Amino acid sequence: MSGASxxxxxxxxxxxxxxxxxxVGELLFLSGIGPRDPATDAIPGNEMYADGRVRKYDIEAxxxxxxxxxxxxxxxxxxxxxxxVDVTVYLTDMARDFKAYNAVWAEYFPDPAAAPCRTTLGITALPTPIAIELKCVARLQE
Known part of the structure; x- marks a missing residue:
């Protein structure tokens, strides 16, 4: 495998x-990254039923x-x-969450001309009970 992990x-x-x-060279490829808290592994904005299913979540959080x-x-x-330079966004409920997620995106990238390219996909599930995951590519400055 080439490139430093x-x-x-x-x-x-x-x-x-x-x-x-x-x-790899001047490019940095990020694996899928979700919203879990690094210290506790908790998922911000999730409220769970006793059986472990998600009762509700906060896409902005x-x-x-x-x-x-x-x-x-x-x-x-x-x-x-x-x-x-490029971000692929996975949402588990495109119809419900796109508008709110897009508003937060605009806070972090207020100038569309300076924002990375972006693709947003609606999917049925992610490997943990999260509603969003990002796959990113960055160009490292030499």
Whole structure:
């Protein structure tokens, strides 16, 4: 496998056997990153039933948390938020959550001309009870 793998101590541990990111040349590829709290593994904004199912969640809280986790991986890799060039966003409920998630995105990227490219996909589930996950590519400054 080419490229240096990165494990960020300030980000939640991956839920599988993979690094937080891998550097290949001037590009940094981040694995899927969710909103879990790095210290407690709790999911911001989730309210659960006793049987472990999600009763309700807060997409704005999860979006802010996933952005913080992405930033932690970027910083551990020597990159900055502004170095993001491409982001794929996975939402488990596109109809319910797109507008609120998009509003938070606009807070973090107020200038569309300076924002990374973005694709948003609606999917049925993620590996933990989260409503959003990001897959990112950044260009490292030499």
């Amino acid at each position: 990165i494990h960020a101590g300030e980000a939640p541990k991956p839920v599988g056997s993979y690094p937080h990111a891998r550097r 999860q979006t802010r948390a996933v952005f913080a986790n992405v930033r932690a991986v970027l910083e551990a890799s020597g990159a900055r938020w502004e170095d993001l």
